[in-house]
Every structure is written in structure tokens, then in C-alpha cells.
Amino acid sequence: MSTMNTVGRPTTPNQVETKPATLTGGRGLLQDEHLIFESDGWGKTGVDLPEPKTDGSDLGDLVRRDPIGLPGLSEPETMRHYVRLSQKNHAIDLAIYPLGSCTMKHNPRLNEKMARLPGFSDIHPLQPQSTVQGALELMDQLAHWLKTLTGMPAVALSPKAGAHGELCGLMAIRAAHEAKGEHEQRRKVLVPTSAHGTNPATAAFVGYTVVEVAQTDDGRVDVADLASKLGPDVAAIMVTNPNTCGLFERDILEISRLTHEAGAYFYCDGANFNAIVGRVRPGDLGVDAMHINLHKTFSTPHGGGGPGAGPVVLSEALAAFAPAPWVVSDGDGFKLVEREEAEAEQAFGRLCAFQGQMGMYVRALSYMMSHGSDGLRQVAEDAVLNANYIKARLSDLMSPAFPDGPCMHEALFDDEWLKGTDVTTLDFAKAMIDEGFHPMTMYFPLVVHGAMLIEPTETESKQELDRFIEAMRALAGAAKAGDVDRFKGAPFHAPMKRLDETRAARQPVLRWTAPEGSNIAAE
């Protein structure tokens, strides 16, 4: 091939003094790509459809007459546009994606294949139930796996994301207090300072007052502070376990005992279930409700920020309040209970139009069946092992936030070690981009100064971990050696330089608009 391409003139490297900028904005394989609205696609289409016989005149003045403002692209142009865009993205399939608290693990392609079987993807949510028995059975099987892994008696599948699951859990808790006639007095939800932002946001969303619980010096819930705040005015506590510092709450049994003694319920944020799946059952910890991010622990793709899925497992005390719909089985097969019928009279309502994220249920079950109970236990062990390995190998150069004892599935560092270097956590993260890595979670949890939260997951090989660790060590060395420019201007080698987020927020431009004077018809 090379002979063909160069017509017998093989290339040899030439050395030049300067590296000139390109003339067009392209950079080798990285293409400069305009917006679809800036193409010449007004009036074009990439879909061949037959000529309609009607013109909609039967609809009279309901018909849309004005131009809509939607450009079209032919199929080749479409492929180019999106492939060019895709090459500006980091991805798990490219390199480690160590965002703490996000569990960016490998997304098996078998799951994608299974979710696309017409028997799952091409069925309507309101088809007669006799025609979707396999889908209902799949939901029932998924529920069985989730209940067994968590040691909980019930699960509400329909929440569409983790935060939606939190909403579901708190609504069930609220309904349980209402049933006992205690809702009016129980208006507070206790949330540790290290919690995900969604926890206080959800509690407030449901109408509760959020009360913060202090943290101990070793990164756990301050049980004495919790005990002093529990009382007849508290509806629930929301605790993440393992917590957002990447630590297991050692006093978890005491926390749940105190909570229940006070007549409150224990909501557990299950974002970090990956660390303990197959080894610890939340049901054994006294949890009353916990959402499970199928897109974290059970590998459904993050897809650039969604769609997620957040089923909520529920204790005996809350099970009756689960939202519609759910699946039941009897001798005749499976049935979807859709409304507050006789058997569902305590349900707190409905969270979305249909039965939740079926496409994610298929992927998650495909993943669980692949791993099996033995593989899932290994998942937790390898996830924890990988995080501890990173922590052990970086602790001499960087400062672990909680050096004593093991971490769980994520290693947390603070910015103490950057003191005096003039390099911030943000600068350090942007320099990681130049080395080919996605940064870790920064400045979260809020309880640790300049936090760097690294979650490798179990799907990283030792070789990739070592590559990552060597890069982190090299960068740490550069920061300490005063090589500040490397950090302040970073990234230098990414598709873009550092972006002006302040400007974006001050003068929001949230859509493309036709340039003035152009005759492009858009609103």
C-alpha cells in the first residue's frame, strides 16, 4: 500500500525548526467541524420518503405555515458530521475515566446487542400484557437479582436515574409517615456534609428541611452529632455508603439503629454500591430504601450523561408504598399493576408515564447474568483493590485525605501536597488531559479541600493502572519542580484550550441564531 500511495517515493522524516499552525483550523485527523446550521442544508434531506398524497388541508388553520428552521444533511454528510464530533470526546473505550462517584466501567457490547432484540426494543409500553410476557418476566428477573444482591424484600424499578430514585425513596418514606399520621411532625431530613448534591436537592424537592450532619476527622458520619439531631421531627437520614470519601461507614449499624429508634427511616444513596456488591447486603445494614444506579454498578452506558436508571430497593416497612407500576406473577403468567387498584392502594403514585427504563433493564440483567454471583463479588473486590493500589502508589507524592486504613472503590486526595506550587487541583486536572487521561472528580466531596476523587473501577488492567500512576507521578513531580506553565495553560494538546465558562454564564447563548441579514428562515 505505501508504494501505491507514494508512487515509489517512500517518505523519510524531515526535521524543521518551527511547528507552524495549520491554515484551516484542521489538525491532522482532528477536523474542524461547523454546526449543522452552518451547512448548506436548508431544504436538503437525508431520508427518502414517498410523496404524500394529502397536504393537510383538512386541518385548516392548524397547519404550520412558517419555516421551522431545521437543516437537513445527506447520509454521508451526517456520518462525517457526527464522526468528526465523536473524535473530540474522551471515552472509557479510549482510556481510564477515573471520575470518582461515577463508576465509569467498561460497557459490554453484549448488553447493547441484547437490548436491541426486537422483542425488547420494538414493543410498546401499552401493548396487551399477553403479548409482552417475556418483557414482564425480564423485569421480574431483574427485580429478583436486585433484591437478592441487596437483601431487600422489594424494589421499585421505574425511577429513571439516581436522583429520580432518591425522589422515589423519599416519597415512599413520606407516604409511610403519612400512613402513621406522623408526616406533619416529621419535616426534617438529615444529610451529612459529604453527601452528593442530589441528596439535599431531593429532600428539598419533596418539601423537607435539610439539616446537615457533621463529619468526623476520619471521614465518617459523626454519630454523636447525628444522635443529637435525631428526634420526633426527623423523617429520614440520607447516608451514602460507602461514602463519598470512598470510605465504609464503620458505625453503619449504630446509625441505622439510632435512626429507627427515633422513628425515622434510613435512605441509603447507593451510588457506590459497586464497592460492596456480592460482599455486603444493604438489607443487613438496616437500610430502608436505596437507589441503585444501573449505569454505575451494572454497566449500562453513561451515554454522554444519560439515560440512566435508578431502581430503588425497599424494606418491609416501605414496600407497600412503592409507586405504580410493578410486575406480579401468578399461575397464569406475569401482570403489570398499573393503577392504584385494590392491591396498590398504598402506592404513593406514579413517577413517569410508563414502566421505566426497559432498555437499561435488559442491559443490566445481561451484565448480571454474565458475571453471576461469583463474578459480581469479584467486581467489588477488584474495584476496591484497584483503588487501594492507586492510593498506595501515589501517597508518597500526593496527600491522601484519609491516609489511615484502606479506602473502598475510590481514593481521595486533598490539595495539601500542592501547597506552595501555585498549581491548583483544577490546573492539575487539566494537565492530566494533556497526558491522555480524563481527570478525576475535582472539588468533591466538599468536606475535603481541593478534593481529587479517583475511582478506577474493576475493569482497568494493572498495566493501564500503572500507566495512569506513572503519569500522575510525573505530573506531581513537575508540579513540585516548579514547572508551573505546564499546568496553568493546560490543556495544550486537547481538541480545545481551556474554555471561558464565566462568559458562557454571563452572556448565555443557548442556541444557534441566523446571522443578521441572512435570509435563513429560523425563529
Add this chain to the structure above:
Amino acid sequence: MRYLPLTPDDRSAMLAAIGAKSIDDLFVDVPQAARREGFVDLPRVAGELQVERALGALAGRNTAAGSVPFFCGAGAYRHHVPATVDHVIQRSEFLTSYTPYQPEIAQGTLQYLYEFQTQVANLTGMPVANASLYDGSTAMAEGVLMATRVTRRNKAVISGGVHPHYVASTETVVHAVGVETQVLPAAVDAEAAVIEQIGPDTACVVVQTPNVFGTATDVTKIAEAAHAAGALLIVVVTEAVSMGLLKSPGEMGADIVAAEGQSIGNALNFGGPYVGLFACREKLIRQMPGRLTGETVDADGTRGFVLTLSTREQHIRRDKATSNICTNSGLCTLAFTIHMSLLGETGLRRMALLNHETALTTRDAVASIPGVEVLTPRFFNEFAVRLPKNATEVVDALAAKGVLAGVPYGRLAPGAGMDDVLLVAATETTTAAHIAALKTALAEVL
């Protein structure tokens, strides 16, 4: 196990580097009483072939819509999705990336979200749109909450033409924060009764067009009445393709649009994942829920895109956030925007007309059956009929004959006294043979 790269040697070497004797040393913080030895009582590791067999068997027990004459709608519609869409959304760089928190290495996602926002704004006829919500029903709930924040009033008037599941999803959430809802009686022309219910305490009026019975309505007068009373108009759309033929909510005076975008680019998926479209007037953007992408420049002055106005959101504002939402429907928005880019305005208008055409043909076929009364006078691609029998029983009987005839209204609203009403939808995927099969089978059953 094929998804786990560590070898036993790796594990030993890593434990040694950590200074741990065994993996159990890393779980010492778990209370003794909660430690589980051995494996949970579930099946063990399975190869691809095994999993494919098991799940394939389950899939095989469902009737795929594409395998039969199919007329179900009621908020989820079967359209043809070009092959390009599913190919592109499975590219690693889109499928296996996360929320674009690091814009320098996420311009692919950010640019398509910006394009998506513009497409949705133009489609709905609104100035701005967000980067999507979970689905249409949760978008409606967020819309009502947003209206109460904007107007500082506490009551939503909801038309009887709004999908009952959307109403239920909204009430579940808004009642929890003390917002009052007044849901008007269900009727094919329910919009006619809305205006007289608007009062000085009304935060918003919610109408759906085409409504759950398929009725397409010009809601301009409702918008005027709402605005005169200081209330907002929320327009719900459950079939996004309709906006390729019908006047846009923006043209008719909507302040907020909450729509289901599944119809463009996304499969039926038994109800999810779908994609909630959310658009509003420009002056309301700081009260908007969900993610927003905005234009900016990088250090070289090159145009780029970032997530913006995040001071509304939970990770900054915590309990003061406009919503607890932390995700959008990323990959579903990508499917939407690719399909829309392929269609363009020309393709979308044509596709919408084809939908309308097949629905008219279906209506004529069904109307010719004695005892069937067509209830919906003006519709897009879905209409309601009154049958001489219970609609659920008729649908079940037709399913046994291999025809999925539509959605019985009684399934959506069991107590509404409309158990004889059937909702029938047709799209560009509906053929003359499908319509003939429906007519024959329905005539046999009635």
C-alpha cells in the same frame, strides 16, 4: 471472567504493593455482622452464548410491533429510524463517555447538545430549550413546578385532554410540595372547558395538543386568557412528529413546552429510555430545570461549548436548586438530533404528512365498520373511536388474531367511564395491508 482484566498474579502483586495480606484486609471497615462469606444465591458466571440464549428466549415471548399490524400510540409511537442513527450512537466516544464536565475533551457531546437545543427550540417554536429531561411526563411535572416558581402562585389547571399518566406523574411530584392541581374532566374536546377555570390564583394552565384523544387544537385563545390572568401556558406534546405539520406551541403563545421526543430517533423500548423535550421563553431560563449547553470561546478565542448556568443545579445549589435532576437523556438526545439532522425540515414535513395520511386512511377504514363511531374530528396521526363493546376486550381479542389494534382509553383511566373508547394511531410505518387487516379483524370481533 471476560470483563475483569486482573490476573491472580496481578492481584497478589497489588496486594503486596498495598501491604495487605488478603482482599479481606481491604474490607475491615465492614462490621463483622454484615460481612458475607461465599456467594449470593444466584446463578454463576455465564458466557455470551448462554446469556444470549436466556435473554433471546425472553425476547421471543414478546410480540414485536414490527411483526404485526400495529396501531398503538398514546404517548409512544413507532416510527422508522434510519440505520445511521443506531450506528452513530454506538460509537465508543458517544456511548462510553459521561456528562461533559471537562469541555476540552467533550466538545463532541457539547456540540451535539447545542445543536439539539436549537433543533428543539425551532421545532417547538420557542426561543430556548434545555439539553433534555427524562421523558415527556417528568418534563410536564418540572414545567408545573417551574411555573409555580415564576408566578409565585400555587395552582395548576390541567386540561382533561392531557395523557392520564402524565397527570398522575405530575401530581405525584407537585402534590408533595403542596402545589394544588385542578384536573378537568376528560373529553375529546376538553380544551374548550379550560378558559373558564383560569383564576387569579392560577400559576399555569396545562394543555396537550394533539391531546390524548388525538384532537389537534389551536390553543392561542387559552394562551391569551392565561396571560391575561398572569398565568403561564404549558403545552404538552406527546408526539413530536406532529410539530412537523401542526402549528407550533410557540406560535400559539406557549410559555413552556414539555414534550416527548421518543418519536424522533428512538425505539419504543417498552416505555423507556425516552427523551423529554423542554423549552421556554427566554426570560424564564434561570428558572429552567436540567442541563443547558452554551456557547463560549477557549483561550485561543476559538468557539466552543460548555455546560452553563449550573448555579441553578443541585451540585452547586444543593437544597436551593431548581430541581434535583443530575442527568439528561444523553444518548437519546443524540439519536433525536441525528434523526432530525437527516430529516431536515423537508423530511420532517413529509414524514408528518405521511403520518397524517395513513391515519386518515385508517380512520376511513375503521369508520366503515358498523357500530364504530369516530370521536376525534381533527387529528394528526391518532384518533379515538367508540366501540359497541368494552375496548380492552376488543383489543385482547384482536391481539389473539395477531393485530395490535391500539390502546384502550380505559387502561389509562380506569374510572373515567370511557371503557368503550379505543385510541388508534398510525404512522409512516403503517401499510395498506396493515389497515386492511385491522378492518377485517375488527369487523369480525364486533
